[in-house]
């Protein structure tokens with residue numbers, strides 16, 4: 001138990017917790033037990049069944065309710081006399097502004113996404129409130145302390161970018177199961193059940209684009225004289241048979257690759273004497289969760305890997321069920337990992353495609369993990385990390401700066417340690433978030449529009465939410481509720497203008513000021529005109545001084561697996577928000593830390609090597625235990641970064 | 650391997666953790682029976698973790714009744730004394746734990762664990778004890794070791810912002826992973842008696858000071874017939890005296906055990922909730938590993954001290970002469 005002085009500081013403090021998920025539940029409990037009496041907690045999420053194995057404050061009966069509110073109630077049961085204020089809201093809401101943050105002695109993050117973490121980091125810097133940041137995946141976890149001017153901020157080091165895949169890999173030359181999943185989910189599923197007007201690369205495989213686009217319209221439209229069985233079979237033959245034949249026609253592609261084999265429904269069904277798909281229409285409830293191709297086909301175990309025949313039946317049955325039972329939704333369905341029928345369809349489609357390309361098939365359970373970008377989570381790691389957060393928070397409240405630590409929780413002991421403390425790093429002097437370093441932007445001011453600048457630089461790269469853009473004292477663009485119509489029209493018009501033709505021309509040497517009022521973050525960007533851009537600079541803009549998230553594959557056009565996109569194509573193909581209820585740890589930070597020359601407290605050079613091998617072995621064991629995850633962001637990043645780390649050294 | 654399938658309900662509930670340790674491990678967990686004795690804050694954390702993870706059965710032992718002390722670091726005990734009228738801590742905690750996971754059978758066993766004969770332990774796969782004297786720890790560890798089947802034994806102790814875990818898996822074989830390979834690996838664990846009998850001077854210089862400090866206090870409590878944690882600042886002079894003696898007998902320098910550390914452990918013998926979460930988390934993880942035979946188990950002591958933030962494995966077992 002805490003000493004008297006410590007307890008006094010704890011009792012007198014006011015803390016803000018962001019996130020009431022896996023780490024949040026543990027944290028709220030440990031804070032309450034430790035004597036904290038004024039705790040505010042923000043979380044926009046509601047409770048799901050798959051949370052219950054670790055978010056121990058929630059019960060089956062709470063499913064669908066606010067995490068923040070239920071967590072509050074649960075903790076008040078064992079600590080009734082403390083104050084817990086729950087907000088069922090997004091931390092990015094304008095209500096949570098700098099003044100709101102200023103009322104707290106410390107902010108504790110238990111968040112699940114990069115965006116919100118960046119946002120809270122900026123508000124903490126602006127309000128000058130210490131931040132304790134955390135993350136976990138599986139048995140790995142970390143806690144870091146961020147104090148303005150004293151330690152690095154959350155954004156001082158580049159964060160890993162989500163994995164993306166080149167479009168042609170997805171549309172024509174898949175070599176891994178994840179490629180098939182992305183194809184099934186972001187292209188085929190989106191085409192059949194989502195918004196048909198959205199651009200979709202499903203048929204990008206022929207040389208004659210014009211001819212094909214006409215044809216495509218016909219193919220996916222259900223004909224008036226067609227019943228659902230016929231329609232399903234036609235789609236099947238088209239995407240798994242005809243399209244593969246078309247792709248095979250392009251000999252160049254297959255010179256150094258295994259040629260895929262077209263699959264037609266007749267081939268699959270002729271071997272088995274099953275002409276009729278589906279056993280019987282079972283009584284399905286009106287809820288989506290009750291509609292399942294698996295159950296109408298009598299398939300029970302989600303861990304089983306289905307044969308090509310079974311996958312074909314699931315494909316046809318799921319397609320039929322979508323049109324029969326969920327007809328109203330067709331045209332607006334987006335993939336959701338908790339939508340059983342959607343997962344069934346995507347699993348089957350990915351498996352059939354995998355069979356065609358000679359890629360091993362996977363179970364529904366595994367496919368769901370890949371398609372939903374599900375990050376593994378266990379209660380124990382969250383509990384340990386929450387304990388470490390509280391220990392750091394107490395130090396922060398006592399201003400015990402010499403003893404601040406960032407702590408890694410590792411799976412395989414390093415120097416006998418499972419919990420490894422490291423001295424926090426100093427702020428990165430060229431961090432555009434916590435230092436005054438100016439940025440510069442290379443751009444063709446005669447080609448790029450203000451809209452490109454806002455979308456690709458201000459929002460995507462700088463992570464601003466409500467930007468305001470100025471040159472000198474002239475406002476070029478802003479976002480807000482209190483703007484009058486004329487201003488809105490004016491800004492809209494500006495968005496469509498190229499930079500050089502704005503009311504105040506933006507040209508080489510112009511200093512553009514970009515500000516986010518909510519985050520209280522201002523950046524000055526020095527413009528440099530440049531005529532030509534390379535193929536690997538698809539934005540036709542290069543932001544210098546900004547640390548690029550580490551990309552894994554450099555392609556001019558790419559598709560992300562439902563994660564944050566890094567290109568236009570990815571943006572359009574994005575069908576769901578990943579990591580919606582899981583915790584992530586940018587594990588690669590362990591490596592980036594090691595790779596840099598900064599001192600690891602109490603660790604020598606040999607230890608640094610050990611850290612790298614530990615991280616690699618963490619990776620390889622994770623890889624083995626969870627083969628399905630070989631392409632997930634966090635794991636892949638580990639793969640990439642040790643190389644970089646080595647190079648730096 | 651048993652081919653029994655997990656139910657759809659289990660698959661949905663355990664989805665995220667199956668993605669970490671696999672279906673086989675989940676199945677083994679759901680067939681295991683764990684005994685805990687001593688409902689401390691650390692044990693409450695541990696129980697929460699393994700109930701959430703989905704062990705088959707959990708039996709709780711602690712006949713003490715509710716007191717203000719008992720709820721300090723234990724979130725399983727509602728603070729309103731009037732609700733508890735005469736019920737034991739094990740019974741109160743049992744009610745709370747049941748709610749965490751309806752698929753786990755949580756029950757209470759009454760009586761004094763040290764008075765149970767050795768056959769009693771046969772139904773358990775794992776035995777975890779907290780708040781027991783050295784004498785009882787040794788006795789129960791020996792009983793577990795003498796049974797025909799392997800019973801994993803753990804003893805935990807948290808004081809001030811420090812924690813200790815002792816592990817005895819006897820002869821333990823599991824699937825070890827090295828790079829891309831998986832192979833059977835056997836580990837031999839010594840008993841608590843043999844472990845703490847290792848002469849201090851034969852242990853490495855860098856061995857954590859907490860190990861020695863805990864041995865001194867443990868001895869002191871046995872000599873004074875105190876329950877673990879019943880010490881106070883008043884005991885400091887006698888404990889420092891005992892430390893001097895022990896260091897002499899063991900022929901190690903007195904600086905091996907800083908007075909300041911002993912003072913901390915004696916003055917604030919109560920548990921620190923954050924440390925309970927950490928020790929309870931590590932212990933939960935180790936028990937899950939031992940049941941599922943997956944992952945490298947720690948051997949054979951673990952220490953955490955919030956003062957330096959290190960979570961250290963101390964392999965005293967490596968210095969036991971066979």
Ligand SMILES: [Zn+2]
Pocket residue numbers: 152153154155156157427428431432433434435
């Ligand atoms: Zn920074």
